[in-house]
Amino acid sequence: MRSSLLYLLALIALPAAAQIYRYTDASGNTAYSNQPPDGVKSQAVELPPLNSVERQPPIAPERPAPRADKNSAYSVLELTGLPNEEALRANNGTFTVGVQIQPRLQGPHQFRLLLDGQPYGQPSNVPHLQLVNIDRGKHSLAVQVLAGQNVVQQSPTVTFTVQRVHTP
CATH class of the missing domain: 2.60.40.10 (Immunoglobulins)
Known part of the structure; x- marks a missing residue:
């Protein structure tokens, strides 16, 4: 049971680490695929690392400026x-x-x-x-x-x- 769970997790992770291939199709257009096509010369595309953003701490909202008159609706x-x-x-x-x-x-x-x-x-x-x-x-x-x-x-x-x- 435990080994089948690990196998399942490995299968799920494969698409995230998939390779991209570039080749020229029969019409002369450049095409891209996640699988190398059969019988066509293709080359692996080196992708840059994925962008990541570090989590930022929440920013406290600005406090409104103090009003000149406490009874005023507008400062x-x-x-x-x-x-x-x-x-x-x-x-x-x-x-x-x-x-x-x-x-x-x-x-x-x-x-x-x-x-x-x-x-x-x-x-x-x-x-x-x-x-x-x-x-x-x-x-x-x-x-x-x-x-x-x-x-x-x-x-x-x-x-x-x-x-x-x-x-x-």
């Missing part, structure tokens, strides 16, 4: 694309601002701009928001994250100046 929520020092040049008063948010915006949440303290435009889940035909002069802008009609979080308010061409 980062701020407007981008607005100048800090100089005026924003928008000859027709149209420009786009970006929203930087961490972690990503959650499913039911949406962005809404506040221009000069008043809601501006329709809520959206896209982190690029366009303002159209904004008058020249000084303005304040913030972004809110909404869950339905409720404000989840608001970014810091950014003050900037719009510079437009004046046409009489």
